[in-house]
Amino acid sequence: MKYDYIIIGSGPVAIHLRAKLKNTTKSVLVIEKGFWGGTCPNTGCQPKIFMEGTVRPVLASQYLEGKGIEEAAKIDWSSLMSRKKKIWGAFRKNARANTTTEQVATVQGKGIITGPHTVRVEDQEYEGENIVIATGLEPRKLNVPGDEYAITNNEFFELDQLPKRAVVVGGGYVALELATILNAAGVETTILQHSDRLLRPFDQDFVEKLQEIMEERGINFHLNAPIKEITKNGDQYTVTTANGDSFATDLVINAAGRKPVVEDMGLEEVGIEFDLAKGIKVNEHLQTNIPSIFAAGDVADNGQANLTPVAWVDAYHIYDFLEKGVTKPIKYPPVATNAFTYPEIAQVGIRESDMQAGDYVKTLDLADTFIAIGEGDPNAKLKVIFNKNGEVIGASELSINAADDINNFLPLIGRKDPIKFVNDNLTYTFPALANNLDEIFRYFD
Ligand SMILES: Cc1cc2nc3c(=O)[nH]c(=O)nc-3n(C[C@H](O)[C@H](O)[C@H](O)COP(=O)(O)OP(=O)(O)OC[C@H]3O[C@@H](n4cnc5c(N)ncnc54)[C@H](O)[C@@H]3O)c2cc1C
Numbered sequence: 001m002k003y004d005y006i007i008i009g010s011g012p013v014a015i016h017l018r019a020k021l022k023n024t025t026k027s028v029l030v031i032e033k034g035f036w037g038g039t040c041p042n043t044g045c046q047p048k049i050f051m052e053g054t055v056r057p058v059l060a061s062q063y064l065e066g067k068g069i070e071e072a073a074k075i076d077w078s079s080l081m082s083r084k085k086k087i088w089g090a091f092r093k094n095a096r097a098n099t100t101t102e103q104v105a106t107v108q109g110k111g112i113i114t115g116p117h118t119v120r121v122e123d124q125e126y127e128g129e130n131i132v133i134a135t136g137l138e139p140r141k142l143n144v145p146g147d148e149y150a151i152t153n154n155e156f157f158e159l160d161q162l163p164k165r166a167v168v169v170g171g172g173y174v175a176l177e178l179a180t181i182l183n184a185a186g187v188e189t190t191i192l193q194h195s196d197r198l199l200r201p202f203d204q205d206f207v208e209k210l211q212e213i214m215e216e217r218g219i220n221f222h223l224n225a226p227i228k229e230i231t232k233n234g235d236q237y238t239v240t241t242a243n244g245d246s247f248a249t250d251l252v253i254n255a256a257g258r259k260p261v262v263e264d265m266g267l268e269e270v271g272i273e274f275d276l277a278k279g280i281k282v283n284e285h286l287q288t289n290i291p292s293i294f295a296a297g298d299v300a301d302n303g304q305a306n307l308t309p310v311a312w313v314d315a316y317h318i319y320d321f322l323e324k325g326v327t328k329p330i331k332y333p334p335v336a337t338n339a340f341t342y343p344e345i346a347q348v349g350i351r352e353s354d355m356q357a358g359d360y361v362k363t364l365d366l367a368d369t370f371i372a373i374g375e376g377d378p379n380a381k382l383k384v385i386f387n388k389n390g391e392v393i394g395a396s397e398l399s400i401n402a403a404d405d406i407n408n409f410l411p412l413i414g415r416k417d418p419i420k421f422v423n424d425n426l427t428y429t430f431p432a433l434a435n436n437l438d439e440i441f442r443y444f445d
């Protein structure tokens with residue numbers, strides 16, 4: 001069978017590429033070995049943000065207990081999970097059928113590349129004018145005895161029962177987001193991070209403050225604590241670190257990073273260049289060293305953060321390059337990112353620690369703003385970084401609304417005249433998060 005496009009992996013890359021290809025008569029085959037829709041709607045962003053919908057008001061009520069709220073709310077895990085499973089169960093059931101159209105064929109199974117234009121699934125070979133590898137990331141093994149006892153994000157969003165205690169291995173996005181949910185649900189939560197830093201892409205002053213706030217809520221952090229082994233005794237586990245400390249627990253979560261899905265899928269045999277840690281090597285059009293084979297999204301070594309909107313940008317570029325004849329190299333817009341902790345921590349552009357001579361930072365204590373006072377967000381802070389010409393080159397935020405507020409800075413990144421632009425063009429609703437811009441640009445200058 002012959003197609004114009006074969007996409008291996010049905011995640012955000014495939015979703016956005018096939019949406020664009022709807023404008024054409026090109027035939028598409030999507031191959032998926034696991035859940036249709038990929039990581040984001042099955043084991044990533046979407047179940048996470050769904051659970052945040054309950055976690056946020058519960059934590060907000062804790063902060064405001066005795067300050068306007070009589071009794072803080074509590075999470076009812078079983079009704080939360082049954083609502084989650086109802087919504088995502090239906091999604092999983094229908095996702096493949098919703099992908100399949102007259103234009104888009106679907107195959108369930110593992111795609112193995114056999115040549116510049118061919119992909120095999122079990123005994124069937126498919127031919128593609130273009131092949132797009134969009135196989136994403138998967139949890140990295142812990143490489144210690146007892147690794148098999150640890151669950152990952154793949155199982156976390158299915159947990160029927162909450163443990164009394166949980167040990168989360170890792171100190172990145174997944175570790176801190178899952179720890180936030182567990183702690184809000186009343187689980188005694190311990191984070192074991194092998195190095196001395198958490199959440200590397202973010203402003204480290206804010207990360208330290210976040211750690212302090214999470215510790216005040218009862219989350220135990222152990223940095224410089226690489227784990228040595230996990231043992232099981234009945235229903236309990238013991239996690240031992242190289243420092244000789246041991247932690248008894250009812251659940252171990254491996255959140256120690258994810259690796260590109262590149263193995264055992266024909267890359268070596270066909271001669272496609274890749275790196276086990278960074279992913280598949282691509283040029284400025286996301287082509288691999290075999291021009292008919294592209295790689296996009298998390299699995300591509302595209303120099304970008306592994307985020308859903310980046311996967312969309314990749315999909316759009318492949319469409320523009322192949323269907324519109326656009327020859328300009330891929331250009332990523334400023335990519336904003338946020339860890340869904342409580343408070344949240346967000347970043348776009350450069351951080352204070354990346355500043356060069358002549359750059360300067362303006363820091364705003366958002367805790368004094370009416371929204372933060374009302375919502376109970378005493379640690380809210382914002383930093384905006386400017387270069388010597390006054391252009392905005394970065395913003396960092398720690399606040400319960402950081403994920404949304406950071407987006408207000410996106411249109412200003414790289415602007416030569418941010419103050420004039422804000423003054424001349426933007427009159428926001430008041431009071432609202434965007435008034436933080438007023439504070440930074442109008443009252444400071
Ligand atoms: C817990 C968690 C939370 C996250 N939260 C956010 C967030 O809040 N915001 C954000 O921007 N990003 C978030 N991410 C990252 C986001 O999920 C990814 O960046 C995004 O899903 C990448 O899309 P993709 O299409 O490249 O790959 P994926 O969505 O990973 O899809 C790859 C698909 O390929 C399939 N596959 C692999 N190998 C084969 C093969 N040989 N044959 C057939 N199919 C194959 C896999 O089964 C998978 O379904 C989160 C990730 C995790 C793990």
Ligand SMILES: NC(=O)c1ccc[n+]([C@@H]2O[C@H](COP(=O)([O-])OP(=O)(O)OC[C@H]3O[C@@H](n4cnc5c(N)ncnc54)[C@H](O)[C@@H]3O)[C@@H](O)[C@H]2O)c1
Nearest residue numbers: 169170171172173174175193194255256257258306338339
């Ligand atoms: N909110 C979001 O946008 C969001 C949420 C989740 C994931 N993601 C994306 O998915 C990617 C993967 O997330 P992640 O949290 O799995 O990875 P990560 O790279 O963010 O974090 C992995 C963490 O584990 C630590 N670590 C590595 N090996 C370890 C070991 N042996 N023992 C203990 N700790 C160890 C690392 O130092 C790091 O802190 C992220 O980089 C991000 O791009 C995004």
